[in-house]
Amino acid sequence: MFIVFTMKLVTSFRCCRILQSFQRRSILGFHLQRLYSSQQQFRVCVVGSGPAGFYTAQSLVKNNKNITVDILEKLPVPFGLVRYGVAPDHPEVKNVINQFTALAQGGRCQFFGNIDIGNDVTVSELLDMYSAVVLSYGAASDKKLNIPGENLKGVYSARNFVGWYNGLPQDMELNPNLDTETAMVIGQGNVALDVARILLTPIEILKKTDISYHAQEALSRSKVKRVYLVGRRGPLQVSFTIKELREMVKLPGTRPLLQTADFKGLDKVIPGLPRGKKRLIELLYKTANEEPRNADRIETTNREWGLKFLRSPLEIIADKSGGCVAGVRFAINHIQEKGGQEIALPSGEEEFIKCGIVLKSIGYKSVQLDPIIPFDTAQGVIKNDKGRVDKVRGLYCSGWVKRGPVGVILSSLNDSIETAKTIITDIEDGTLSEKTSETSLLDLLTSRGVKTVTFEDWLNIDREERLRGQSRDKPREKISDINEMLDVAFKDKKDT
Amino acid sequence: MHSSIQNLCKLHSRFVLGFKVIQSLSQQKTFSSCQFKPFSLQSRIPCWRSSFHNSNKVSNLNVNSLGRKLVPRSVCTTSLLSKEEKITVNYINRDGTKMPVKAVVGDSLLDVAIDNDLDIEGYGACEGTLACSTCHLIFEEKQFDSLPGASDEEMDMLDLAWGVTDTSRLGCQITVTKDMDGMTVTVPESVADARDV
Ligand SMILES: Cc1cc2nc3c(=O)[nH]c(=O)nc-3n(C[C@H](O)[C@H](O)[C@H](O)COP(=O)(O)OP(=O)(O)OC[C@H]3O[C@@H](n4cnc5c(N)ncnc54)[C@H](O)[C@@H]3O)c2cc1C
Numbered sequence A: 001m002f003i004v005f006t007m008k009l010v011t012s013f014r015c016c017r018i019l020q021s022f023q024r025r026s027i028l029g030f031h032l033q034r035l036y037s038s039q040q041q042f043r044v045c046v047v048g049s050g051p052a053g054f055y056t057a058q059s060l061v062k063n064n065k066n067i068t069v070d071i072l073e074k075l076p077v078p079f080g081l082v083r084y085g086v087a088p089d090h091p092e093v094k095n096v097i098n099q100f101t102a103l104a105q106g107g108r109c110q111f112f113g114n115i116d117i118g119n120d121v122t123v124s125e126l127l128d129m130y131s132a133v134v135l136s137y138g139a140a141s142d143k144k145l146n147i148p149g150e151n152l153k154g155v156y157s158a159r160n161f162v163g164w165y166n167g168l169p170q171d172m173e174l175n176p177n178l179d180t181e182t183a184m185v186i187g188q189g190n191v192a193l194d195v196a197r198i199l200l201t202p203i204e205i206l207k208k209t210d211i212s213y214h215a216q217e218a219l220s221r222s223k224v225k226r227v228y229l230v231g232r233r234g235p236l237q238v239s240f241t242i243k244e245l246r247e248m249v250k251l252p253g254t255r256p257l258l259q260t261a262d263f264k265g266l267d268k269v270i271p272g273l274p275r276g277k278k279r280l281i282e283l284l285y286k287t288a289n290e291e292p293r294n295a296d297r298i299e300t301t302n303r304e305w306g307l308k309f310l311r312s313p314l315e316i317i318a319d320k321s322g323g324c325v326a327g328v329r330f331a332i333n334h335i336q337e338k339g340g341q342e343i344a345l346p347s348g349e350e351e352f353i354k355c356g357i358v359l360k361s362i363g364y365k366s367v368q369l370d371p372i373i374p375f376d377t378a379q380g381v382i383k384n385d386k387g388r389v390d391k392v393r394g395l396y397c398s399g400w401v402k403r404g405p406v407g408v409i410l411s412s413l414n415d416s417i418e419t420a421k422t423i424i425t426d427i428e429d430g431t432l433s434e435k436t437s438e439t440s441l442l443d444l445l446t447s448r449g450v451k452t453v454t455f456e457d458w459l460n461i462d463r464e465e466r467l468r469g470q471s472r473d474k475p476r477e478k479i480s481d482i483n484e485m486l487d488v489a490f491k492d493k494k495d496t
Numbered sequence B: 001m002h003s004s005i006q007n008l009c010k011l012h013s014r015f016v017l018g019f020k021v022i023q024s025l026s027q028q029k030t031f032s033s034c035q036f037k038p039f040s041l042q043s044r045i046p047c048w049r050s051s052f053h054n055s056n057k058v059s060n061l062n063v064n065s066l067g068r069k070l071v072p073r074s075v076c077t078t079s080l081l082s083k084e085e086k087i088t089v090n091y092i093n094r095d096g097t098k099m100p101v102k103a104v105v106g107d108s109l110l111d112v113a114i115d116n117d118l119d120i121e122g123y124g125a126c127e128g129t130l131a132c133s134t135c136h137l138i139f140e141e142k143q144f145d146s147l148p149g150a151s152d153e154e155m156d157m158l159d160l161a162w163g164v165t166d167t168s169r170l171g172c173q174i175t176v177t178k179d180m181d182g183m184t185v186t187v188p189e190s191v192a193d194a195r196d197v
């Protein structure tokens, strides 16, 4: 408790230091910009305001003084999955917003929200107005299981469930069925652990986070006591990482439900594993073999989570009424190595596991936002080389839409640096040209009836959300209705 | 203006309180950043900088419920400032540039990077709360061996860091000590750079 408290203090000191340092830099940047104003100016447009969008913008303005960036976002609010993906009980991860805010206020990077690229304006139109266009629009869809029963009531994609508890406008009406004891999460990645943790965390803890109120209310009435996370392969192939697993193992009021047999013999393998995997498997092995098996925790806990391995879902079965989930029929697999990869093959046996809710957490998927974008539909990524989109001059990409929906925020930093480098190379060797049209995008959007939200407007929403949070003793209460967001954003403009 | 002053007051009370809490925790080695000195910040943060970012932290921090008595700010600033000791640390940035900087003994290596405006992209994204691993640094072997051991939590984050080596640590968890004078730490190249070569 004390440590958490101290970390919060440390954070607030650092916040100030970071902001201060950024402001010093942007003042310097402003002078430099004026010095260079006689040189060519390159206006770059970034589509999407998640980590990839902001990091690409940051890397561009930092490494070339003649670049300014406009970040365009579909929603009225910035930060992508940092706001709508990262779990509400992980506020530390969201501190990165402070760096993004400093950038958006630094003078050379502007944010414009509420612009749906592909609908309100096309990528070709953007290419006419900007020296370069960077697509950083993330992954707006998810992978499908393609099995019978996938559309039953009580089956949800983890993406929608995450959107629901994080206040994403489009997922407000999800209304997941929590009137059941057993939940089944398909997939063993970090998103699967996130949704399992949110289902099991005591409400007293959740209500102090920025979880959306409708989700908090529903979860406070939830009957879910047991969550299984089901993987098609074995313990050595889990996709989640150790920090998130440790959190789960330590979750108050909850006990792990691991079968010792699943981990038999792993102790022999552990020493030869690479660093990251080694500590992860050690923790799994230790947790599964703890003696006496969770005896002390059985007393103090009333919820549990378990990992099931070597199970591929074949069919989601409906209850007698035919409308709701009653359970999942799984094929039991064995692992075979093929071309250096361990793949799951059905052994011929099957198993039925009862549950009342199924959450599919098998990965997000990007979409082709505009027909002009060369898109690899199978992989769900834009065809590119080091961020340079194939065959369309001036078009680039970064983040999940560039390399697929895997990786943490740090990975987006790395690949955004790569994309920014590519763009700067293309500027320096003359591939990209200066394009001068200061206001034309905004004019075009206004003529199409699109009301753009600036960063200042977003700060109105931000302030209002914090204020609403205060009365509920939480850091913020997100506004999840787009019209309400816009009303709050433009309130100053209405007054005058 | 009025609200800025209010914010400044809040901020100051937090620094002072922070100092007390940190002192009481200094035996715990889990987070080495516990040992940094808030006074060095007090002198650097003008009130106008505090208004935006700190508003969210205020609600997290129930000063009264902890029942701690706040020490007047002047007590810890003046008496401790004079003891501030500085050493030299060399950071090698992703592109290989060497950046020698002054580091205050007791600060973390994340604080040092921020205070010196080191231009390391994305450095310190989670602001030292062990949630990002962007502060990853590679140490010289000799220096690495003399560092206090890493906590499980730091090891967990290091496991996720890109390009992790046997002498990797997270900068936000390393406290500057006198014996570090002249040491060199390296910011790992990003994935992009690695693919370039
Ligand atoms: C549930 C979940 C939890 C996560 N938790 C963590 C964590 O704790 N720590 C961590 O390091 N990483 C976490 N991640 C990973 C991290 O969120 C991603 O690596 C990162 O957000 C990817 O960045 P991105 O910018 O490519 O995509 P996104 O963050 O998705 O950003 C894309 C942006 O583009 C916008 N957009 C989409 N379509 C359009 C359009 N047509 N026009 C304009 N804009 C558009 C979207 O609204 C969005 O704002 C998590 C991911 C998920 C899914």
Ligand SMILES: NC(=O)c1ccc[n+]([C@@H]2O[C@H](COP(=O)([O-])OP(=O)(O)OC[C@H]3O[C@@H](n4cnc5c(N)ncnc54)[C@H](OP(=O)(O)O)[C@@H]3O)[C@@H](O)[C@H]2O)c1
Binding pocket: A143, A144, A145, A186, A187, A188, A189, A190, A191, A192, A194, A231, A232, A233, A237, A238, A239, A240, A244, A312, A313, A361, A362, A363, A364, A405, A406, A407, A408
């Ligand atoms: N706290 C955090 O840092 C945090 C939180 C959330 C997300 N993230 C990051 O965000 C990224 C996305 O996370 P994610 O969990 O969506 O993806 P992920 O890590 O790729 O996990 C997907 C899971 O789904 C399984 N799967 C895929 N297709 C399947 C199918 N057809 N049938 C059965 N199982 C299938 C995968 O198993 P196979 O391995 O067998 O394919 C894997 O277990 C990850 O990189 C993650 O680390 C991080």
Ligand code: FES
Binding pocket: B110, B123, B124, B125, B126, B127, B128, B129, B130, B131, B132, B133, B134, B135, B157, B170, B171, B172, B173
């Ligand atoms: S700054 Fe995030 S882990 Fe050190």
